[in-house]
Structures are given as structure tokens and as C-alpha cells.
Amino acid sequence: MTSSKLQPATRRRWRGSAPRLTPYLFLLPVLVLFAGFKVYPYIYAAWLSLTKIIKGQTTFVGLGNYGRLATDPIFYKALTNTLIILVTQVPLMLGLALLLAVAFNSTLLRFRAFWRTAYFVPIVMGLVAYGILFSTLLNSHHGLVNFLLESVGLPRVPWLADPVWAKVSIIIALTWHYTGNSAVIYLAQLQSIPGELYEAAEIDGATAWQRFWHITLPGLRPAITLTVVLSTIGTLQLFDEPYVLTNGGPNNATLTIGMYLYQNGFKYFDFGYASAIGYVLTGIIGVIALVQFHFLRERQA
Amino acid sequence: MRINRSPQTRVASLAVSAVVAIGGALMLAPFYWLIVASTHRTRDIFSNPPNLVPGDQLWTNLVNLFVGEGFGHAVLNSTLVATIYALLGGLVCTAAGYAFAKFRFAGQGVLFGIVLVILALPSQVTLVPLFQIMVQLNWLNTYQALILPNLALPFGIFLMRQTMQSVPDELIQAARVDGAGEFRIFAQIVLPTMRPALAALGIFLFLAQWNDFVYPLIVLRTSDAYTVPVALASLQGLSDTDYGQLLAGTMVSVLPVLGLFLFLQRHFVAGILAGAVKQ
Numbered sequence: 001m002t003s004s005k006l007q008p009a010t011r012r013r014w015r016g017s018a019p020r021l022t023p024y025l026f027l028l029p030v031l032v033l034f035a036g037f038k039v040y041p042y043i044y045a046a047w048l049s050l051t052k053i054i055k056g057q058t059t060f061v062g063l064g065n066y067g068r069l070a071t072d073p074i075f076y077k078a079l080t081n082t083l084i085i086l087v088t089q090v091p092l093m094l095g096l097a098l099l100l101a102v103a104f105n106s107t108l109l110r111f112r113a114f115w116r117t118a119y120f121v122p123i124v125m126g127l128v129a130y131g132i133l134f135s136t137l138l139n140s141h142h143g144l145v146n147f148l149l150e151s152v153g154l155p156r157v158p159w160l161a162d163p164v165w166a167k168v169s170i171i172i173a174l175t176w177h178y179t180g181n182s183a184v185i186y187l188a189q190l191q192s193i194p195g196e197l198y199e200a201a202e203i204d205g206a207t208a209w210q211r212f213w214h215i216t217l218p219g220l221r222p223a224i225t226l227t228v229v230l231s232t233i234g235t236l237q238l239f240d241e242p243y244v245l246t247n248g249g250p251n252n253a254t255l256t257i258g259m260y261l262y263q264n265g266f267k268y269f270d271f272g273y274a275s276a277i278g279y280v281l282t283g284i285i286g287v288i289a290l291v292q293f294h295f296l297r298e299r300q301a
Numbered sequence: 302m303r304i305n306r307s308p309q310t311r312v313a314s315l316a317v318s319a320v321v322a323i324g325g326a327l328m329l330a331p332f333y334w335l336i337v338a339s340t341h342r343t344r345d346i347f348s349n350p351p352n353l354v355p356g357d358q359l360w361t362n363l364v365n366l367f368v369g370e371g372f373g374h375a376v377l378n379s380t381l382v383a384t385i386y387a388l389l390g391g392l393v394c395t396a397a398g399y400a401f402a403k404f405r406f407a408g409q410g411v412l413f414g415i416v417l418v419i420l421a422l423p424s425q426v427t428l429v430p431l432f433q434i435m436v437q438l439n440w441l442n443t444y445q446a447l448i449l450p451n452l453a454l455p456f457g458i459f460l461m462r463q464t465m466q467s468v469p470d471e472l473i474q475a476a477r478v479d480g481a482g483e484f485r486i487f488a489q490i491v492l493p494t495m496r497p498a499l500a501a502l503g504i505f506l507f508l509a510q511w512n513d514f515v516y517p518l519i520v521l522r523t524s525d526a527y528t529v530p531v532a533l534a535s536l537q538g539l540s541d542t543d544y545g546q547l548l549a550g551t552m553v554s555v556l557p558v559l560g561l562f563l564f565l566q567r568h569f570v571a572g573i574l575a576g577a578v579k580q
Binding site for chain 1: 310313314317318320321322324325327328329330331335336346347348349350351388393394396397400401404406409412415419421422423424425426427429430431432433434449450451452453458477483487508511512514515519530531533534537541544545547548550551554555558559562564566
């Protein structure tokens with residue numbers, strides 16, 4: 001044992017702290033994987049976005065793909081569709097989730113644990129599975145939903161065949177899938193708000209609405225920020241639901257940016273254009289997320 | 302808490318419970334319908350009036366699916382890939398989370414910044430480059446092509462770093478003073494105390510891999526390499542889709558993860574929330 005020859009104090013310090021390399025060793029697998037499968041692909045995609053395959057050769061075309069994108073009506077259609085779904089679905093879902101979380105936290109609700117699970121389980125269903133399920137349920141001629149509508153005297157709805165209803169179908173599917181997840185995040189934050197705040201407000205004569213507005217909502221601010229930003233990023237990347245439910249149709253009414261990227265990359269094999277779409281999407285996500293973050297943080301202060 | 306409820310409270314309670322129950326029934330209805338539809342033939346699934354009780358075709362549908370379409374391959378692929386992914390990914394993310402939470406080292410801020418940037422970047426950008434990497438490595442149709450690219454999951458690293466902060470430094474320090482090696486400390490002290498968070502991360506990773514669709518669709522080019530979602534999508538793409546078989550397959554894809562989730566949901570919800578809200 002060489003260490004026994006050291007001074008006691010030195011020995012203790014040597015034994016009490018980790019060798020300098022240790023954290024890097026723990027990080028090594030992640031660093032290698034990131035370098036190979038994240039950093040390199042992102043840089044490579046940036047390069048690809050500046051190229052075009054001409055006569056089988058990858059040729060540098062500068063900002064040509066971005067120029068083409070700026071005047072591509074289908075891209076604007078995809079962007080508009082994505083933004084329409086974003087501004088309707090995210091507030092609808094988060095509003096519902098907020099109400100649900102308040103209900104889950106309230107002693108007024110019976111069988112709370114059961115309902116919490118019931119609203120949360122859709123998240124385990126894979127996108128392909130629920131795409132298949134919803135496309136059979138929403139089938140115009142033979143679907144269960146239209147049968148139920150007809151049986152109470154309402155007209156059949158062309159769920160997946162009409163440009164507007166196809167968007168509605170996607171919004172319904174997204175809301176079904178993710179609302180419980182957001183509600184559970186809100187619930188966790190609600191439970192961290194001290195009960196004394198509500199008791200004090202009640203003694204001061206605050207109404208239920210005032211308590212919600214002045215205690216619950218400010219207390220939920222961090223969770224609201226988190227869910228708004230994450231849902232926005234997720235919706236801007238929307239791909240799976242339109243892919244399995246409508247395939248972007250009818251007439252591109254549900255084509256999203258994510259789907260347009262996929263079509264260009266893996267249907268037309270235009271890797272350069274697909275990469276340019278990816279980088280424009282990155283830019284849009286970055287700007288919107290930063291604005292939201294700034295706005296929500298500011299109001300919190 | 303309150304034992305004697307006023308009539309007014311009872312009415313409010315009934316109203317809230319009824320609204321939540323109606324919404325909850327809508328949430329669960331697709332699951333019920335999935336079970337019903339997987340037990341019928343295609344024409345009985347779309348019959349008028351619809352069948353709302355289970356039929357007797359489940360076995361036929363499953364035989365068509367597993368014997369006729371070789372769906373067993375897909376189930377085996379998905380099970381193996383998702384299990385290996387959850388185990389390795391859990392380990393890799395925990396090790397990184399440990400380094401970020403319990404050490405101070407040069408470049409720490411920059412490296413954690415990279416984790417956060419990758420968390421926010423849309424993964425679709427990497428689809429084309431990853432496809433080309435897999436072609437060059439000759440990894441199309443392989444398990445490693447599915448497992449490796451997302452093994453270092455930024456969300457997982459972030460979650461484990463958050464949770465790791467609640468492990469007392471004294472525990473690790475004491476083991477060091479006792480002369481335990483760094484990897485022994487990690488394996489025998491850190492990992493066991495992280496068990497609930499590890500369980501949550503493990504389920505999260507398993508679900509993510511089990512349900513992943515776009516990326517597997519791109520790197521899996523032959524049907525015997527398909528995972529469950531890719532195999533299901535290929536069945537749906539057929540011109541005369543056998544919906545009984547398709548929905549039986551969908552049920553096979555949902556029930557195991559539903560069971561796993563219900564069995565471990567306490568860990569899952571608590572673990573994910575710890576990371577989500579604590580920041």
C-alpha cells in the first residue's frame with residue numbers, strides 16, 4: 001500500500017475526492033453517442049440543405065433550397081395547417097387539463113385515483129395503434145362515431161374526407177392522447193401549493209373564482225410554462241397523427257411541416273430540400289419557444 | 302377531510318363527478334372498442350348497427366395475424382429492442398445524470414447546454430443524415446440501428462440529473478473515504494438509491510421505443526426486421542385491409558404496455574413528475 005506512506009491529511013483528501021477524470025468517464029457513452037448520432041447528423045443536415053442532387057451528383061447550390069422554400073405554396077400550406085392546429089389544439093388541451101387537474105385535486109370528485117388513471121392511459125397507446133383505431137371509429141360510412149351521431153338524429157360527418165373536419169379529427173385525436181398527461185403535470189404542481197394560502201383566502205372572504213385566479217393560476221405558472229413550451233414544440237413537429245389518420249389529405253388540408261419534410265426526403269428522395277425544411281422548422285420552433293418562454297417568465301416575475 | 306357534507310356540497314360533488322365520468326368514459330371508449338373490434342370479422346366491425354359486444358373471431362384474427370402475416374417476428378423484434386433500449390438507455394442516462402449532478406468539472410456548463418439544445422431541436426432534421434449513416438454502416442434492418450441513435454436521450458439525462466440531486470453527497474463522500482472505487486460507488490450506492498427514478502425512466506424508454514414509428518419506418522426495409530408499429534402500418538396500407546386482423550394486432554401492441562404501465566404507474570408518474578416540475 002503506497003498510500004500508507006502519505007501524510008494523514010493528504011491521504012484523507014486523496015481518498016475523499018474523486019479523480020479528475022471520473023465525471024468524464026461517466027459521461028463518455030453519452031458524449032460518443034451524441035457526437036455520432038446527434039451532433040454529426042445536425043451538422044451534416046446543415047450541409048445537405050445547401051446541396052441538390054443533379055445528375056446523380058450531390059452539388060452545392062448555396063441557399064437555393066431555402067430560396068425555393070420561400071416561394072413554395074405547398075410549404076406555406078403545411079405551415080398554415082400546422083399553425084392552425086397549434087393555436088386551436090394546445091389552448092383547448094391545456095384548458096381542459098387545467099380543469100381536470102383542479103377536479104382531480106378536489107374532494108368533490110369521487111373515485112379520484114380511478115379517473116386520474118383513466119385520463120392518463122391514452123398516453124401509452126402508440127401513435128400507429130391509435131391512428132388505426134381512430135380511422136376505423138371515424139370512418140364516414142361505417143364508423144361507430146357517425147352511427148352514434150345518426151342514432152341521435154344528427155347528420156353524418158365526413159370526418160377524414162373534408163378539409164375542415166380532417167383537421168378537427170386530428171385535433172380530437174391529439175386531445176384524447178395528451179390531455180391526461182398535462183393534467184397530471186398540473187396536478188403535481190397543484191399539490192405543492194400550500195393549503196394555508198387557500199384557508200387564509202377563505203377567511204378573508206375570497207370567492208372560489210378569486211381563489212382560483214389569485215392562488216391556483218400563479219402557483220401553476222411553472223407547470224403552465226413547461227406544458228405550453230413542450231406542447232408547442234411537439235405540435236410544430238406534428239407528423240404521426242396526420243400520417244396515420246389522413247396521410248396529409250384531403251388535398252393537403254392536414255399536411256404538416258413534419259409530413260412535408262418526410263415526403264420530400266423519403267418519397268421524392270430530395271434530401272437537400274428535406275434538410276432545408278428541417279432547418280426552417282428548427283428556426284420556427286426556436287423563435288416561438290423563446291418568445292413563449294420569455295413571455296411566461298416575465299409574467300411570472 | 303370534511304365528513305359532514307352539506308346538501309349543496311353533495312350536489313356540487315355529484316355534478317363534478319358526473320362531468321369527469323363522462324369525459325373519462327370517452328377516454329376509455331376507444332380501448333373498449335379496440336377489444337370489441339379485435340374479436341370480429343371486417344364486415345362485422347363495420348356493420349350497421351355496429352357490434353358493441355365482443356364476438357368470437359379473436360382466435361381466427363390472431364391466427365391470421367401470426368401465422369399468415371408473421372406478426373410474431375415483429376413482436377419479438379419490438380420486445381427485444383425495447384428491453385435492451387430501456388436497460389442500456391437507463392444506464393447511460395443515469396451515468397451522465399450522475400456526472401452532471403455530483404461532480405464539478407471543466408466544460409460542465411457547455412456540455413449540459415448541449416444536452417438542452419439537443420432536447421429542443423426537432424429530431425426530424427436528423428432523419429435523412431441518420432438514414433445515410435445507417436446505409437454507410439450497413440446497419441439497415443438491424444437492432445443497433447434502432448437502439449443506438451436515441452440511447453443518450455436528453456430528456457432522460459435531464460430527468461436523472463434532477464432526481465440525482467436528492468441523493469445526499471455525504472453518502473457518496475463516506476464511501477470514498479472508506480476507499481470504495483468510483484464505479485463501485487456508482488453501481489452499489491447510487492444506482493440502488495435511484496431505483497424509483499430508474500423504474501420511471503425504464504418504462505418511459507420502453508414505451509418510447511415500443512411505440513416509435515417514423516425512424517424505424519426509415520431504417521427497416523424488410524418485413525422480417527419490422528417492429529410492431531411498422532408491421533401494423535404495413536398491414537393498414539394493403540388495398541383490402543383485414544380490419545379484424547389489423548385491430549387484433551393493434552390490441553397485441555397495446556395490451557402489454559398498458560399492463561406494464563398499470564403495474565408500475567405509481568413509479569412512472571412520480572418519477573417523471575419529479576423531473577418535470579422540480580426544475
